[in-house]
Amino acid sequence: xxxxxxxxxxxxxxxxxxxxxxxxxxxMTKPPMTLMFPDYEEAWxxxxxxFILYDYDTCIGCSLCAQICPARAIKMYRVPGDKKMRPGYxxxxxxxxxLCVDICPVDALSYSYVHxxxxxxxxxxxxxxxxxxxxxxxxxxxxxxxxxxxxxVIDEDVxxxxxxxxxxxGEK
Amino acid sequence: xxxxxxxxxVLEQLATQTGLPEWLLRGVLAPLVYPGLGAFAAVALFIIWxxxxxxxxxxxxxxxxxxxxxxxxxxxxxxxxxxxxxxEIIVPVTVEKKxxxxxxxxxxxxVAASLAVIPGGPGVYGFSSSVSLLVPFALLGxxxxxxAVMGWASNNKFTYIGAGREILVTVAGEVTLLASLLxxxxxxxxxxxxxIVTMQIRTGIxxxxxxxxxxxxxxxxALLMTDRxxxxxxxxxxxxxxxxxxEYTGLLFVLNMALDYGKLYALMLLFSDLFLGGWxxxxxxxxxxxxxxxxxxxxxxxxxxxxxxxxxxxxxxxASMFWSRLFPLALASLVISAxxxxxxxx
Numbered sequence: 281x282x283x284x285x286x287x288x289x290x291x292x293x294x295x296x297x298x299x300x301x302x303x304x305x306x307x308m309t310k311p312p313m314t315l316m317f318p319d320y321e322e323a324w325x326x327x328x329x330x331f332i333l334y335d336y337d338t339c340i341g342c343s344l345c346a347q348i349c350p351a352r353a354i355k356m357y358r359v360p361g362d363k364k365m366r367p368g369y370x371x372x373x374x375x376x377x378x379l380c381v382d383i384c385p386v387d388a389l390s391y392s393y394v395h396x397x398x399x400x401x402x403x404x405x406x407x408x409x410x411x412x413x414x415x416x417x418x419x420x421x422x423x424x425x426x427x428x429x430x431x432x433v434i435d436e437d438v439x440x441x442x443x444x445x446x447x448x449x450g451e452k
Numbered sequence: 453x454x455x456x457x458x459x460x461x462v463l464e465q466l467a468t469q470t471g472l473p474e475w476l477l478r479g480v481l482a483p484l485v486y487p488g489l490g491a492f493a494a495v496a497l498f499i500i501w502x503x504x505x506x507x508x509x510x511x512x513x514x515x516x517x518x519x520x521x522x523x524x525x526x527x528x529x530x531x532x533x534x535x536x537x538x539x540e541i542i543v544p545v546t547v548e549k550k551x552x553x554x555x556x557x558x559x560x561x562x563v564a565a566s567l568a569v570i571p572g573g574p575g576v577y578g579f580s581s582s583v584s585l586l587v588p589f590a591l592l593g594x595x596x597x598x599x600a601v602m603g604w605a606s607n608n609k610f611t612y613i614g615a616g617r618e619i620l621v622t623v624a625g626e627v628t629l630l631a632s633l634l635x636x637x638x639x640x641x642x643x644x645x646x647x648i649v650t651m652q653i654r655t656g657i658x659x660x661x662x663x664x665x666x667x668x669x670x671x672x673x674a675l676l677m678t679d680r681x682x683x684x685x686x687x688x689x690x691x692x693x694x695x696x697x698x699e700y701t702g703l704l705f706v707l708n709m710a711l712d713y714g715k716l717y718a719l720m721l722l723f724s725d726l727f728l729g730g731w732x733x734x735x736x737x738x739x740x741x742x743x744x745x746x747x748x749x750x751x752x753x754x755x756x757x758x759x760x761x762x763x764x765x766x767x768x769x770x771a772s773m774f775w776s777r778l779f780p781l782a783l784a785s786l787v788i789s790a791x792x793x794x795x796x797x798x
Contacts, residue, residue, distance in 0.1 A: 304761045308509045316514065438512065 313440040315430060323429040323445040329378045330395040332369060333416035336409065339388035341365050345380035354380055357408050366409035372402065392419050479568065479578050486741065487572025487721055489564055495749060496713045497529045503756040504528075510760035533706065541702035544607075551605035556700065556707040559598040563714035566591040570721045571646055573741030574731050585643045585726075588718060589633060592677065595715070596622040599686075602708075603696035614695025617767060618686045624774040625676035625683075631782030632669040636726050639663050639789040640796050645722070649730035651796045658729035662792050665785040667727040669778055674719040674755070676770070678712050681759035685767050687712075720751040 315322060332354075341364030346354045353373035356365040381389045397419075399405050407415055430442040467474040482488055501516060505524065508515030516525035543549060566588040568578030581587070596618050603615025639662060640648045652658055660667040676683040679695075687695045694700075697708040724730060724747035731740030765773070 300761050301758075304510045304757070307512060308506070310512055312508070312514045313512050314514050 310438050311441075313435075313438055313442075315432075315442055319427060320430050320442070321427045322442075323431040324393045328391065328393050329376045329381075330392040331371065331376075331397070331419055332374065332378075332380060333390045333392050333419060334367065334369065334409070334412045335388045335390075335416070336366070336413040338386050339364075339366060340386055342385060343367070344383050344385065345389060348379045348383045350377060350379065351375045359409055367412070368406070368408045369412045370406045371397070371399075372405040392416075393423055394419050475579070482572070482576065482578035483564055483568040486576065487570060487744070488567040488578075491572070491745065492564075492567070492710075492714060492717050495717055495752070496710060497533070498526075498749070499713060499752050499756060501526055501529050502753060503759065506753075506757055507760045536706055537703055539702040541704055544699055546607045547699060548605040548607065551601055552699070553704070555598050555602035555605060556704045556711070559595050559602070559711050560707045560714065562591050562594050562598065563711060563718060566718050567714075567721070569645070570718060571649065571725060571730065572721065572744050574735065574737055576737065576741050577646065580644065580646050583643045584645050585633065585637060585648070588722060589630065592715060592718065593622075593626060595711070599696050606696070606699040608699050610692040610694070610698040611696050613692050614686055614688070614698070617688070617692075618696060620767065620771065621676060621683065621686055624771050625673045628669055628774055628778050628782050629673035629677065631779065632666045632673065632785060635663060635666040635782065635785040635789040636670070638786060639666070639793060641793065645725050649725055649732075652729040653732055654798075655796060657795060658727060658732065660727040662795055663785055663788050665781060665788060667723070669782050669785060670719075670723055670727070671751075671755075672778065673774075674716065674723065675758070676774070678716040678719065678755075680716070680755055682762040682765055683770055684764065685770060688764075690764075716752060716755060717748065720748045720755065723751055724748050 341356075343356045343365055345367050346356045351373045353370045353375070354367045355370070357368045359366050376395065378391060381391055429445045431445045433441045433443050435441040467477055470477070484490060505515040516528035518528075519525055519531045520527035543552065569580075569584045569587040571577040571580075577584075599618045600615045603611040603618070636648075636659065637643050639659065640651055642648055642651070648659075679686045687697070692698070697705060700708055721744070724744055728747050728751075731743045734740045734743050
């Protein structure tokens with residue numbers, strides 16, 4: 281018992297308390313390092329893979345996307361009044377790997393920067409070609425009306441700091 | 453002497469205007485308006501918001517913001533309070549119903565009653581007596597019993613453990629608190645809070661200067677009695693959810709939560725009367741009351757600021773700290789009181 285006691289490091293109690301309180305007070309003067317999410321958003325990195333967008337007019341109906349899709353999120357549909365098969369998209373199954381965008385020979389598929397959408401039901405997550413086209417237009421609108429973008433910067437003093445990114449459009 | 457004349461004037465005027473006896477007016481106004489429940493409600497709304505905001509500041513977060521955005525989320529607690537007030541009060545099947553419902557009401561009523569004795573300004577008190585220093589201490593000493601009943605009636609392991617811890621913590625803390633109060637009473641040679649404040653004003657020296665050890669012990673013991681963070685073993689959120697309050701919902705839970713803040717408010721009001729000279733620089737009823745109120749709020753802000761500085765202590769650490777470190781210190785403060793007693797002897 282005696283040995284244990286002597287091996288314990290000796291500290292100056294009063295100094296330790298003052299140090300602790302001083303550290304807390306010093307940190308109170310620093311700005312918060314949080315991202316105020318609904319009002320600001322984090323800037324997208326280059327080549328960000330969000331939802332897959334579909335352009336009906338460019339598509340040639342080759343069905344390569346449906347074949348490559350590892351999650352079977354894309355399936356081919358028969359659209360009334362159209363000779364070609366067209367891809368439909370299941371958001372719930374999509375793993376955002378982007379293979380379909382890579383393989384598309386006419387660039388009818390493209391990435392978006394959005395991947396936060398809320399669905400209260402399962403049904404509307406599974407879209408046929410027409411739905412997917414309309415939905416893609418809506419997502420594009422959402423991208424345009426986006427919130428101010430911030431970029432995390434390592435700060436010597438605070439640790440992390442968010443800076444406003446000026447030209448988001450240029451990066452795109 | 454000027455204060456004496458003025459305070460009689462104000463209350464006499466009120467008494468003659470309303471046609472009620474003065475003692476009744478005092479007995480109703482002091483516990484219900486100021487320094488009692490009305491003032492306490494305002495303080496609690498502000499303090500709980502400040503607690504969250506200060507903790508957020510220290511951790512470099514933002515804290516509550518979206519309710520009343522221009523005021524920095526100051527109405528967050530009002531919104532929470534309204535929500536929780538209209539929440540259903542669920543009484544579990546397994547509880548002892550009468551004790552379960554009555555215990556929080558009893559406990560909070562005891563805290564409110566103790567506010568009747570503590571003066572919140574020159575002449576602003578429910579009733580005064582020559583032993584009024586002992587009354588709040590005796591009343592606050594009843595609360596652990598009610599909390600033990602609460603934990604037992606709730607019939608839940610967490611509440612049993614919480615009630616047991618409450619008793620252990622009270623035994624450790626109350627001895628220190630009582631010793632520091634005794635040292636204070638010895639220093640002033642009086643048990644009347646009003647007299648103690650007048651003595652400090654007469655000599656112009658606040659008690660914290662004369663006997664800082666007693667003041668320090670009072671503050672630390674108050675932190676323990678009100679479950680503030682370095683000593684919050686009773687509520688122990690990490691392991692026993694909410695301690696004795698685990699099974700409560702709705703308004704009864706609000707009462708339980710207000711209980712700890714009410715105790716803190718009462719003890720800090722007592723602290724500012726005993727050690728900071730009460731309404732010291734001022735004599736008037738309004739300015740004096742405001743002074744005491746502001747002193748109390750500052751003390752409470754210090755108490756809640758410590759939340760973000762320290763970690764939790766273990767129960768055995770708390771017990772050994774209070775019995776083997778602070779209790780001898782309390783005896784030392786008694787010796788100091790005996791030595792400096794001369795300052796306040798007329």
